[in-house]
Amino acid sequence: xxxxxxxxxxxxxxxxxxxxxxxxxxxxxxxxxxxxxxxxxxxxxxxxxxxxxxxxxxxxxxxxxxxxxxxxxxxxxxxxxxxxxxxxxxxxxxxxxxxxxxxxxxxxxxxxxxxxxxxxxxxxxxxxxxxxxxxxxxxxxxxxxxxxxxxxxxxxxxxxxxxxxxxxxxxxxxxxxxxxxxxxxxxxxxxxxxxxxxxxxxxxxxxxxxxxxxxxxxxxxxxxxxxxxxxxxxxxxxxxxxxxxxxxxxxxxxxxxxxxxxxxxxxxxxxxxxxxxxxxxxxxxxxxxxxxxxxxxxxxxxxxxxxxxxxxxxxxxxxxxxxxxxxxxxxxxxxxxxxxxxxxxxxxxxxxxxxxxxxxxxxxxxxxxxxxxxxxxxxxxxxxxxxxxxxxx
Numbered sequence: 001x002x003x004x005x006x007x008x009x010x011x012x013x014x015x016x017x018x019x020x021x022x023x024x025x026x027x028x029x030x031x032x033x034x035x036x037x038x039x040x041x042x043x044x045x046x047x048x049x050x051x052x053x054x055x056x057x058x059x060x061x062x063x064x065x066x067x068x069x070x071x072x073x074x075x076x077x078x079x080x081x082x083x084x085x086x087x088x089x090x091x092x093x094x095x096x097x098x099x100x101x102x103x104x105x106x107x108x109x110x111x112x113x114x115x116x117x118x119x120x121x122x123x124x125x126x127x128x129x130x131x132x133x134x135x136x137x138x139x140x141x142x143x144x145x146x147x148x149x150x151x152x153x154x155x156x157x158x159x160x161x162x163x164x165x166x167x168x169x170x171x172x173x174x175x176x177x178x179x180x181x182x183x184x185x186x187x188x189x190x191x192x193x194x195x196x197x198x199x200x201x202x203x204x205x206x207x208x209x210x211x212x213x214x215x216x217x218x219x220x221x222x223x224x225x226x227x228x229x230x231x232x233x234x235x236x237x238x239x240x241x242x243x244x245x246x247x248x249x250x251x252x253x254x255x256x257x258x259x260x261x262x263x264x265x266x267x268x269x270x271x272x273x274x275x276x277x278x279x280x281x282x283x284x285x286x287x288x289x290x291x292x293x294x295x296x297x298x299x300x301x302x303x304x305x306x307x308x309x310x311x312x313x314x315x316x317x318x319x320x321x322x323x324x325x326x327x328x329x330x331x332x333x334x335x336x337x338x339x340x341x342x343x344x345x346x347x348x349x350x351x352x353x354x355x356x357x358x359x360x361x362x363x364x365x366x367x368x369x370x371x372x373x374x375x376x377x378x379x380x381x382x383x384x385x386x387x388x389x390x391x392x393x
Contacts, residue, residue, distance in 0.1 A: 001041055001042055001229075002039065002040075002041060003039070003040050003041055003042070003044065003045065003060055003061075004029065004037060004038075004039060004060070004061040005026075005037070005038050005039070005040045005044060005045065005048065005058060005059065005060060005061065006035050006036070006037050006038075006058070006059040006060075006061050006151060007021060007035065007036045007038070007048065007052060007055040007056075007057070007058050007059075008034055008035045008055060008056045008057050008059070009034060009035065009036065009054065009055055009056060009176075010034075010054075010056065010174075010176065010177060010180075010372070010373055011033060011034055011372075011373050012370060012371050012372040012373060013054050013176070013177070013180050013372070014031050014032070014033070014034070014035070014036055015031070016054045016180045016183055016184065017036050017052065017054050017055045018031050018036050020051070020052050020053060020054060020055070021036060021038050021048070021052070024044070024047055024048065024051060024052075026038045026039060026040050026044055026048075027039045036055075037061060042229060042230045042231070042234060043234055043238065045058065045060070045154050045224055045230060046224070046230060046234055046235055046238045047238055048154075049154060049155055049159065049217050049222045049224065050215045050216075050217040050218060050238055050239065050242050051215050051216070051217065051242070052159060052216070052217075053176065053179035053180075053183070053206070053209075053210070053216045054176050054177075054179050054180040054183065055159055055176065056158055056159055056160065056176060057153060057154075057155040057158055057159060058154045058155050058159070059140065059151035059152060059153055059154060059155075060085060060151065060152045060154060061149070061150075061151055062080050062081075062082065062085070062139075062150040062151060062152060063076075063079075063080045063149075063150045064147060064148065064149045064150065065147070065148055066146055066147055066148075067103065067146060067148050068102045068103070068146050069102075069103075070103065070108065070112050073103060073109065073112050073113065073116070073148065074112050074115065074116045075116075076148070077112070077113050077116035077117065077120075077148075077150065078116040078117075078119055078120045080120070080150060082117050082120050082121055083120070083121055083124040083125070085137060085152055085227075085229060086117075086121060086137045086152075087134060087135075087228055088121070088125040088127065088130065088131075089130075089131050089132065089133050089134035090130075090132065090134050090135060090136075090137045091132040091133070091134060091135065091136045091137065092114075092117060092132065092136075092137045092138070092139050093136070093138050093139070094110045094113050094114045094117075094138075094139045094140075094141070095110070095138065095139070095140050095141075096109060096110065096113075096139075096140050096141035096142060096143065097141075097142060097143065098143035098144075099143065099144050099145075100144060100145045101143040101144065101145060101146045101147075102146055103143060103146070109141060109143065110141075113139065113141055113150075117139065118130060134226075135223070135226035135227050135228075136156070136223055136226070137152050137153075137223075137227070138152065138153040138156075138223065139151070139152055139153075140152075140153055153223060154222065154223055154224040154227075155222050155223060155224075156221070156222050156223030156224075157220070159176060159216070159217065160174045160175040160176040160177075161175075161220065162175050162216050162217070162219060162220060162274070163219040163220040163273075164205065164219065164270050164271075164273040164274035165200065165202070165270050165273075166269055166270060166273050167200060167265070167266035167267075167269040167270055168200055168266060169199050169200045169260070169262065169263045169266050170199075172199060172200050172202060173199070173202050173203065173317045173352075173374060174202075174374075174375075175202055175206060175216070177372065177374060178202040178203045178205075178206040178317075179206040179209075179210065179216065180372075181203060181315055181317075181350060181352060181381065182203065182206055182207045182210055182315060183210070184350070184370065184381065184383075185313055185315050185348070185350040185383070186311075186313050186348045186350075186385070187207060187210075187211075187313045187315065188211075189210075189211035189212075189247075189250055189252060190250075191253075191310070191311055191312065191313055191389075192253040192254070192255070192306040192310050192311075192312040192313070193207050193253070193254045193255070193312070193313045193314075193315065194254075194255045194256075194257070194306060194312060194313070194314050194315075195255070195256045195257070195314075195315055195316050196257055196287035196290060196314060196316050197257075197258060197287060197316045197317065197318055197319060197333070198256035198257060198258045198263065198264075198267050198282075198316075199258060199263050199266075199267070199317065200263060200266045200267050200270055201256055201266070201267025201268070201270050201271055201280070201282070202270070203256075203315050203316070203317065204254050204255075204256040204267075204271075204280045205267075205270060205271055205274050205276055205280070207254055207315070208252060208254055208271075208274075208276045208279045208280055209274065209276070211247075211250065211252050211254075211279075212246055212247050212248060212250070212252075212276075212279070213245055213246055213247050214246050215242035215243075215245070215246075218239065218242050218243065219274075252279045252280075253306065254279060254280045254281065255280070255281045255282075255283065255306060256280055256281070256282050256283070257282070257283040257284070257285050257287055257290065258284065259284070259285065259286045259287070260284075261284050264282050264283070264284040267280075267282055268282050287333065287336060288332050288333060288335070288336040290336070290340075292306065292307055292308040292312075292340065292343060292344050292347075308343055308344040308346065308347070309346065310346065310347075311346050311347070311348075311386065311387070311389040312344070312346070312347045312348070312386075313347070313348050313350065314340075314347060314348065314349045314350065314351075315350045315351075316350075316351055316352070317352050317353075317374070318330070318333065318351055318352065318353040318355070318358075319333070320353045320354045320355045320379075330355065331361065334358060334361035334362055335361075337349065337351070337362060338361070338362045338363055338364075341362065341364065341384060344386070345386060345387050346386045346387045346389075347386045348383075348384065348385050348386040349382075349383075349384040349386075350381065350382070350383050350384075351381070351382045351384070352372065352374065352379050352380070352381045352382070353379060353380065353382070354374070354377050354378065354379045354380075356380070358382060359382070362384070364384060366382040366383055366384055367383050367384060367385040368382075368383040368385075369381065369382055369383070370383075
């Protein structure tokens with residue numbers, strides 16, 4: 001069955017999500033703010049939910065139309081073939097939002113859309129009452145300037161919920177954003193990676209999952225798993241293929257450090273839940289004391305080495321006072337990062353922060369910047385490139 005699918009994304013990550021969809025082999029129809037539309041089938045629903053690391057959710061696009069009155073909204077909604085997806089016993093709650101539309105009351109829109117779908121399904125299934133006792137087919141509408149986009153959610157819980165985060169700290173970064181930071185960096189599994197302000201460990205855990213090619217959705221369930229539309233055998237086969245695709249043999253060099261012992265304990269617990277305890281070296285220390293040699297690693301009992309001669313990748317969600325940390329503490333972090341950049345020209349630094357003074361503090365303009373949203377906070381992803389490694393012959 002041909003399906004038009006929509007992967008939603010945090011603003012600024014649309015291109016990353018697009019590349020992931022293309023890597024799965026699906027044709028992109030269009031990319032717009034906050035979402036990527038593409039063609040697929042039932043198996044594409046399964047693979048998208050299992051493999052998309054940076055998307056928020058995967059939807060089936062049911063239709064789009066203009067409506068300026070509630071009568072138009074009712075009739076246009078009723079004209080959509082909801083029975084193609086929703087069975088007679090399906091549960092279909094309605095959620096959504098309205099921006100710059102004549103029909104600005106979200107509760108009123110929800111009520112009208114619900115009545116229209118009930119009317120359509122009642123006519124199709126020859127019943128006056130719909131039990132809604134079966135699987136959930138959550139309907140989402142997006143109203144913008146009187147245009148209504150109608151979607152059905154295949155994911156259920158947001159895709160950032162991988163299932164490994166059992167312990168949290170203040171201001172944690174979402175798993176989807178952390179995965180994007182890694183994908184937008186120079187990190188490869190044969191290069192060392194360091195997160196010098198690791199918090200609950202999301203960035204190093206996502207990096208390890210990428211390096212090991214572990215499907216981010218392998219340890220969780222999805223709304224569409226309970227649908228009659230998609231055969232159970234497809235879910236079983238795609239999960240088996242995803243497990244077989246994982247690389248558990250390559251040795252990784254990933255280090256995560258934080259000054260807060262509670263954060264390090266949380267990060268270790270999360271890595272353990274993800275099955276990646278042996279892939280990440282966790283250290284409780286003040287990053288301003290970190291030196292690029294063997295001293296710190298040896299005193300913490302690790303055999304791994306990250307020296308100034310390595311083409312290391314540093315990725316960190318820096319404390320930026322709005323969320324955690326202090327202005328003076330941040331200045332000390334910047335001072336240390338500046339020293340490391342000067343001391344280790346082969347290292348590349350990828351730093352996300354809302355602090356616009358960072359380039360001045362580091363005494364260097366970023367090679368690239370990308371505006372991203374960490375929750376509701378507008379941030380910049382500053383990319384400071386180190387020397388390129390020699391080409392492999």
